[in-house]
Amino acid sequence: RWGEGGRYPIQFRDGKFRGPLELGSIEDVRISMLDRIGRGDLDGDGIEDAAVVLVHDPGGTATYYVLLAVINQSGTPDQRGDALPLGVKIQVGAISIEEGKIFVEVVRPSSADPSAAPARRIKESYKLVAGRLERADFFR
Numbered sequence: 001r002w003g004e005g006g007r008y009p010i011q012f013r014d015g016k017f018r019g020p021l022e023l024g025s026i027e028d029v030r031i032s033m034l035d036r037i038g039r040g041d042l043d044g045d046g047i048e049d050a051a052v053v054l055v056h057d058p059g060g061t062a063t064y065y066v067l068l069a070v071i072n073q074s075g076t077p078d079q080r081g082d083a084l085p086l087g088v089k090i091q092v093g094a095i096s097i098e099e100g101k102i103f104v105e106v107v108r109p110s111s112a113d114p115s116a117a118p119a120r121r122i123k124e125s126y127k128l129v130a131g132r133l134e135r136a137d138f139f140r
Contacts, residue, residue: 030057038104040097042080042128047072051102051126053092054083062088067104067126069133084126084133093121101136102126 010017015033020026031054038051049071056064066083086092086106093105103125110120125136 031055032057034092034095036092036095038095038097038102042069042097042100042102043071044100049097050077051095051097051104053086053095053104064088065090065092067102067133069102069126069128080128081132100127102133 010019010021010031012031012033015035017029017031019028021029034053034055036053039048041047042049042051049069052068052070054066054068056066058064065086065088067086068083069080071078071080086104087108089109091107093107094103095105096103103123105121105123108120108122126133127136128134
């Protein structure tokens with residue numbers, strides 16, 4: 001699901017989507033799934049869930065990265081909560097799930113970095129709270 005409130009369903013093919021995000025829109029967008037997937041139990045039911053990062057390229061200068069939590073519901077993937085923005089002009093490293101939290105290694109620009117060369121490496125964690133993804137902790 002994508003869009004305002006995470007309510008617009010889109011269908012990926014080979015990890016990619018290209019088309020309008022709103023009914024009736026003539027503007028095509030490109031969304032792709034990073035090849036890194038975090039796997040582990042997010043909801044405490046003992047079944048492996050997933051965390052994925054989508055890359056939204058609207059065709060301009062900025063590329064947007066968003067995090068999704070996907071719960072395994074008897075073999076059917078179920079996105080929980082809205083897509084959580086990770087930012088723009090970042091680099092995403094490893095994604096993992098441990099003890100119900102999603103850990104994402106991110107390289108972000110600091111105020112001293114040129115915008116095209118982010119150099120601040122951070123490990124961030126996120127968790128599902130009442131069906132929503134929220135930031136949990138910061139690690140350096």
